[in-house]
Amino acid sequence: MDVMNWGILGAANFARQHMGPAIHAARGARLAALATSSAEKAQHFINFAPDLKVHDSYDALLADPEIEAVYIPLPNTLHVEWTAKALAAGKHVLCEKPIAMQAEEIDTLIAARDASGKFATEAYMIVHHPQWQLARQWLDEGQIGELRHADVVFSFNNSDPENIRNKPETGGGSIPDIGVYAYSSVRYSARAEPRDLRAIIHRENAVDTFTQVTGAMENAKGAFTYSAITSTRLHPRQEVTFQGSDGLIRLSCPFNPNVFDQAEVTLIRAGKPDCVQRFPGVNHYVLQVESFVRHIREGAPYPWTLEDARGTQAMIDLVRASEI
Structure with a gap:
């Protein structure tokens, strides 16, 4: 090649x-x-x-x-x-x-x-990381039964006024910076789209520093409740949980593996031993570039298109329009 x-x-x-x-x-x-x-x-x-x-x-x-x-x-x-x-x-x-x-x-x-x-x-x-591909597979297989709730938290503390994430003129704020993770990760893994959302947004200098989104999302199997918190003024935290009728899937380092912590995804079901998969040293940035190259050179499938990005941006637009 x-x-x-x-x-x-x-x-x-x-x-x-x-x-x-x-x-x-x-x-x-x-x-x-x-x-x-x-x-x-x-x-x-x-x-x-x-x-x-x-x-x-x-x-x-x-x-x-x-x-x-x-x-x-x-x-x-x-x-x-x-x-x-x-x-x-x-x-x-x-x-x-x-x-x-x-x-x-x-x-x-x-x-x-x-x-x-x-x-x-x-x-x-993140769609190139094996932990997210495994979470999606488990959801597709119905490993936790009927998906009934998904919740996401992604936060860090950055109050530097000179940082572009805190400037409205450069498109700063927690929603564009990390909301793309909180919203896209559920859209991707559960193959779902928002059905009804409500948002509480706190701002500083015309930039959102805390956003809490609640509501419902829906996929081909039905609707489930959804909750997401993003903030650039809270202690660092990131976690995603999918809770079903028969178990749950938890990702304890869903977005910044090897920086925030080690990538780990856990499948928990009543009466069965927990299934824990860890991915030490996997670099999803490298995997992303290699997938990009294979798509162009060999026509291999690529898991995230502009159409996928548009779906997430439409959800971001909906979050902003749903402020209460």
């Missing part, structure tokens, strides 16, 4: 710490270029990718004929613009979440993807 040359638009900390190394470590991929005007920031990437080509602008990187795919870790409000530009430049695109600020914006990206003949998707890495 030919190696796919990747470029990154911007030297974001997340790209430096996670996605840059993941691209360079993934089979079939190579981090070949970076767009940044900061020599200091570029050096952090050169340390693990010595042959890195550094462009001084995003447009210059998109014009580089050696680059086949780009990863976009820019502020949320720039995702649609630069995804569209990258597609127009003939590049495949992996863009950070949320890929848009409203569901309708993703329609333009779907059209741009189809017109370009290139692949574009949102960097929703």
